[in-house]
Amino acid sequence: MNETKTIKINGCEYLIENERNVLEIARKAGIDIPTFCYHSELSVYGACRMCLVEIEGRGIVTSCSTPPEKGMVVWTNTREVRNIRKLNLELLLANHERECTTCLKNGTCSLQKLSRTMGIDKIRYKSKVRKEMHDTSSTALIRDPNKCVLCGDCVRACDEIQGIGAIDFAWRGANAKVVPVFNRGLGEIECVDCGQCARVCPTGAIVPKPEIDAVWAMIDDPSVTVVAQVAPAIRVALGEYFSLSAGTITTGKLIAALRNIGFDNVYDTAFTADVTVIEEGSELLKRLSEKKHLPLITSCCPSWVKFAEQYFPELLENLSTCRSPQQMFGSLAHKIMPDKIGKSNDKFKVVSVMPCTAKKAEAARHEFTTENGRDVDAVITTQELGKMIESAGIRFTDLKDEDFDMPFGIASGAGIIFGMSGGVTEAVVRFAAEKIAGSIDTCEVVKNRVTEGITELTVNIGDTSFKSAVVYGLKNARAICKDIVNGSSPYQVIEVMACPGGCINGAGQPVITDFKSVTKRAEGLREIDNKSKISTTLSNSSVAKIYKEYLGNSGSDEAHKLLHTHYRSRKRVRDDAFHLLGSSAPKLSVSICVGTNCCLGGAHELMRDLVAYVNSHALQDIVEVKAAFCFEKCSGKAPMVMINNDIVAGCTFDNIQKRINDIL
Amino acid sequence: MRDNIENMASENDADSKKVATPVRQYDVVVKILENYQYNHEKLIPILHAVQEEYRYLPEAVMMYVANALGISPARVYGVATFYAHFALQPKGKYVVRVCDGTACHVKGSMNMFETIKKVLSLSDKKTTTDDLLFTVETVSCLGACGLAPVMMVNGDVYGQLTENKVKDIIENIRKHEAGVKK
Ligand code: SF4
Ligand code: SF4
Ligand code: FES
Ligand code: FES
Numbered sequence: 001m002n003e004t005k006t007i008k009i010n011g012c013e014y015l016i017e018n019e020r021n022v023l024e025i026a027r028k029a030g031i032d033i034p035t036f037c038y039h040s041e042l043s044v045y046g047a048c049r050m051c052l053v054e055i056e057g058r059g060i061v062t063s064c065s066t067p068p069e070k071g072m073v074v075w076t077n078t079r080e081v082r083n084i085r086k087l088n089l090e091l092l093l094a095n096h097e098r099e100c101t102t103c104l105k106n107g108t109c110s111l112q113k114l115s116r117t118m119g120i121d122k123i124r125y126k127s128k129v130r131k132e133m134h135d136t137s138s139t140a141l142i143r144d145p146n147k148c149v150l151c152g153d154c155v156r157a158c159d160e161i162q163g164i165g166a167i168d169f170a171w172r173g174a175n176a177k178v179v180p181v182f183n184r185g186l187g188e189i190e191c192v193d194c195g196q197c198a199r200v201c202p203t204g205a206i207v208p209k210p211e212i213d214a215v216w217a218m219i220d221d222p223s224v225t226v227v228a229q230v231a232p233a234i235r236v237a238l239g240e241y242f243s244l245s246a247g248t249i250t251t252g253k254l255i256a257a258l259r260n261i262g263f264d265n266v267y268d269t270a271f272t273a274d275v276t277v278i279e280e281g282s283e284l285l286k287r288l289s290e291k292k293h294l295p296l297i298t299s300c301c302p303s304w305v306k307f308a309e310q311y312f313p314e315l316l317e318n319l320s321t322c323r324s325p326q327q328m329f330g331s332l333a334h335k336i337m338p339d340k341i342g343k344s345n346d347k348f349k350v351v352s353v354m355p356c357t358a359k360k361a362e363a364a365r366h367e368f369t370t371e372n373g374r375d376v377d378a379v380i381t382t383q384e385l386g387k388m389i390e391s392a393g394i395r396f397t398d399l400k401d402e403d404f405d406m407p408f409g410i411a412s413g414a415g416i417i418f419g420m421s422g423g424v425t426e427a428v429v430r431f432a433a434e435k436i437a438g439s440i441d442t443c444e445v446v447k448n449r450v451t452e453g454i455t456e457l458t459v460n461i462g463d464t465s466f467k468s469a470v471v472y473g474l475k476n477a478r479a480i481c482k483d484i485v486n487g488s489s490p491y492q493v494i495e496v497m498a499c500p501g502g503c504i505n506g507a508g509q510p511v512i513t514d515f516k517s518v519t520k521r522a523e524g525l526r527e528i529d530n531k532s533k534i535s536t537t538l539s540n541s542s543v544a545k546i547y548k549e550y551l552g553n554s555g556s557d558e559a560h561k562l563l564h565t566h567y568r569s570r571k572r573v574r575d576d577a578f579h580l581l582g583s584s585a586p587k588l589s590v591s592i593c594v595g596t597n598c599c600l601g602g603a604h605e606l607m608r609d610l611v612a613y614v615n616s617h618a619l620q621d622i623v624e625v626k627a628a629f630c631f632e633k634c635s636g637k638a639p640m641v642m643i644n645n646d647i648v649a650g651c652t653f654d655n656i657q658k659r660i661n662d663i664l
Numbered sequence: 665m666r667d668n669i670e671n672m673a674s675e676n677d678a679d680s681k682k683v684a685t686p687v688r689q690y691d692v693v694v695k696i697l698e699n700y701q702y703n704h705e706k707l708i709p710i711l712h713a714v715q716e717e718y719r720y721l722p723e724a725v726m727m728y729v730a731n732a733l734g735i736s737p738a739r740v741y742g743v744a745t746f747y748a749h750f751a752l753q754p755k756g757k758y759v760v761r762v763c764d765g766t767a768c769h770v771k772g773s774m775n776m777f778e779t780i781k782k783v784l785s786l787s788d789k790k791t792t793t794d795d796l797l798f799t800v801e802t803v804s805c806l807g808a809c810g811l812a813p814v815m816m817v818n819g820d821v822y823g824q825l826t827e828n829k830v831k832d833i834i835e836n837i838r839k840h841e842a843g844v845k846k
Contacts, residue, residue, distance in 0.1 A: 165736030170745040181737040182723050573727060573737060580686045604694060627690055
């Protein structure tokens with residue numbers, strides 16, 4: 001029964017295993033076929049026609065969308081195939097602003113690479129002239145519509161990974177574009193800054209917003225002390241920028257490079273990940289014993305936080321109040337360091353190196369700005385750091401290993417694994433296990449969660465047991481959240497990361513073509529954890545020292561002020577209210593929220609009753625009725641109604657009628 | 665001709681009374697959504713019905729429809745921009761359609777078009793006057809080639825146009841509107 005199925009590519013036989021398409025088999029066999037719109041984690045679109053191959057008996061087909069069949073005879077490099085691919089590429093190039101030297105994607109652009117490998121030396125088609133404004137409204141990303149080739153990769157990433165659909169095709173024919181809703185800026189809509197669109201965009205049409213110049217300016221100012229904090233995920237990915245294989249651990253070189261660039265001190269964000277473990281672990285134990293605000297949902301991914309604020313305001317109390325490790329570092333460093341080195345706060349700057357674009361947006365949130373300015377002054381991505389290293393003329397691979405500076409230099413293995421999906425959960429479970437049972441033997445269950453979007457776990461520690469879900473991709477998170485809202489969710493702890501596989505696959509990391517690189521990076525982090533002498537947060541004495549010297553206990557006022565935050569519900573898209581009824585100078589103004597939440601809570605019915613009442617009692621001169629889009633207060637009971645300036649949660653018709661009668 | 669305008673305008677007034685109450689519009693939107701059972705696959709007919717009501721697709725309404733159907737607003741916008749039939753800008757109370765069919769074109773209808781735009785300070789980009797009184801468009805053949813050049817104002821056809829005649833028509837509508845206001 002177990003008959004083996006084979007396929008012939010360029011004259012050699014290959015086994016068909018569970019590959020979904022001819023392309024995957026060829027790549028596994030080491031034969032490269034150019035692709036443009038194919039991403040192994042996204043649905044197959046088959047639009048660019050770059051991956052053409054000839055299959056005997058079928059002619060020329062796209063290999064990314066052709067499932068392998070027994071006995072197929074495939075040729076990947078015939079003259080005809082090459083010519084058609086080249087023609088397709090020329091057509092794409094004709095509609096692309098070819099200003100490569102000044103492009104942020106210079107060096108990592110697929111169009112550039114394909115043009116080189118296919119030997120494009122002229123473009124025979126007339127280029128479309130257009131000059132559109134760059135969209136710089138987002139704090140995380142820049143869009144340059146002139147570079148867009150309409151492959152739709154970003155549209156699929158946003159829809160399929162994050163379930164948001166913040167950007168989509170609009171207009172058509174020669175005018176077709178990929179744009180945010182109403183052609184507004186990315187920063188003005190429901191985009192959560194995750195950058196997955198930028199990660200898959202083959203060109204420079206969506207890119208992380210660079211902060212390199214600002215960082216150089218800080219470094220070049222001799223009166224300023226500039227420190228760097230480095231996220232766990234960087235040390236297993238930066239090497240790729242310098243042609244090392246994915247997952248290579250380069251912690252020591254990374255530190256050396258940062259010092260070479262001119263950072264005065266180099267610290268480890270995994271240190272504040274340890275602090276997060278203590279704060280969040282304590283929060284969890286407290287909530288479990290009080291049976292309050294469960295499930296506890298993690299809060300270290302800023303894309304997830306914004307997502308929750310936009311779509312699940314009713315769950316904001318479930319989010320851990322902990323700041324992310326990046327922001328804990330920022331507030332702690334600004335609190336402790338200036339005094340220590342005898343500088344004023346404005347001469348002390350914190351730069352983070354993050355795998356992530358959303359961290360740029362997080363650092364800019366007003367919650368993380370004090371009278372001293374931002375807690376984190378600038379955020380650069382792994383790729384931006386790679387560029388800085390290059391432009392400083394540093395030969396990365398020749399560097400000698402160095403160590404992080406104290407006091408934020410020693411992290412436990414638990415802090416390190418924050419960089420991958422499942423890591424936060426595992427770290428918190430270790431903490432709980434050590435706290436309750438005095439050992440971490442129970443923690444085996446939690447390992448290796450990077451390849452599944454949703455993983456369920458049951459944790460038993462002594463008498464305490466809880467169910468937990470590890471989730472990545474906000475589309476998956478949405479499904480889990482819906483269950484919580486319906487009351488059908490079995491979990492007590494939920495970890496959410498927006499990026500597939502966690503931070504190691506953030507949009508600021510070196511470009512990957514294969515999800516395998518992500519598992520390699522995860523293995524790298526695991527290796528650091530395994531080799532680490534300190535595996536749990538509680539055994540990290542440098543963390544204990546910071547608590548002792550500056551914070552007191554977890555739960556102290558100081559800890560609360562520096563390490564915790566709060567959330568607020570947010571509108572998806574900025575918009576005005578619908579004016580429905582009434583004079584311009586009403587005595588009573590009633591705005592009924594018709595946001596998603598409130599509609600479900602009966603906003604429509606209320607509106608109908610009210611309008612009918614106002615009309616039948618001829619109150620149009622006195623009462624004004626508006627339909628508003630969300631007051632950003634949905635955490636209360638729906639429907640939300642604003643009567644003059646008071647917000648009334650769970651408002652009924654009687655409530656409003658009473659206010660009207662009061663006035664009459 | 666006066667008559668003609670009055671008819672047209674009064675029809676329009678009645679129409680605008682009906683159209684102008686936002687409550688009714690809002691209610692209509694909700695009813696449309698209910699008729700289609702909040703089925704996102706019916707987005708196109710829903711938008712079509714919404715446009716019948718508003719004469720264009722206001723952003724707030726597109727947002728509302730997206731929310732109600734549980735799809736992304738960007739998708740709704742994508743569909744709304746894909747079909748030329750959907751208008752994203754409000755149209756004027758009087759929609760002037762100048763015929764650009766072959767017969768009219770040959771008889772110089774584009775000069776008429778230019779004249780109207782000039783009189784109303786409109787351009788190719790800006791097709792509706794700020795007071796929302798006029799929208800000027802071209803159409804292909806109105807089927808009145810015998811009267812070329814031809815234009816239509818809200819369903820009324822005017823033929824054998826000259827530049828002066830066109831100016832008069834616009835002027836009369838303006839006067840009429842000014843009268844109505846007083
Ligand atoms: S950053 Fe994320 S949420 Fe924003 S458009 Fe891109 S994929 Fe969508
Ligand atoms: S922005 Fe990039 S990913 Fe999106 S359609 Fe354009 S080229 Fe493709
Ligand atoms: S990669 Fe196959 S069609 Fe684009
Ligand atoms: S949906 Fe936000 S306040 Fe109603």
